[in-house]
Amino acid sequence: MRCEEVQERLSALIDEQLSPQEHEQLQHHLHTCEACFREYQELRRFVEFCRQLEAPDPKIDLWREFQPMLAEIVAEQKIPFAQRLRRQWNRLVSQVCYGIILFLQVVTYQLTITLSRYIVEPERAAYGRPAQG
Numbered sequence: 001m002r003c004e005e006v007q008e009r010l011s012a013l014i015d016e017q018l019s020p021q022e023h024e025q026l027q028h029h030l031h032t033c034e035a036c037f038r039e040y041q042e043l044r045r046f047v048e049f050c051r052q053l054e055a056p057d058p059k060i061d062l063w064r065e066f067q068p069m070l071a072e073i074v075a076e077q078k079i080p081f082a083q084r085l086r087r088q089w090n091r092l093v094s095q096v097c098y099g100i101i102l103f104l105q106v107v108t109y110q111l112t113i114t115l116s117r118y119i120v121e122p123e124r125a126a127y128g129r130p131a132q133g
């Protein structure tokens, strides 16, 4: 194998994408050729550097946030059925209450808009009526 061929395949060697036979040939060449071996080392160092850049530490540790929730669910499975049912019922009631509050806010908002039209209309009727003729 010529140096040129070897150096073209160095990247594939580092990524372990060569056939066992090619791998063997390249390794043999690298043991005997100083220039290619130096090229190989430089490339490998560069690839390792790039890999370190590609995989930064995750900023958000999802597991740490998720674990207490999971622990709570697991713990809830262990408590007696009646108690669990009551807890789930309380949760359901509070969620329904939130829903009702939200619904009432939307209805109130809509009602305010609708009523403001009727409250403003008489004034406009008295003062803002366009002149006839």
Ligand SMILES: [Zn+2]
Residues within 6 Å of the ligand: 002, 003, 004, 006, 029, 033, 034, 035, 036, 037
């Ligand atoms: Zn060589």
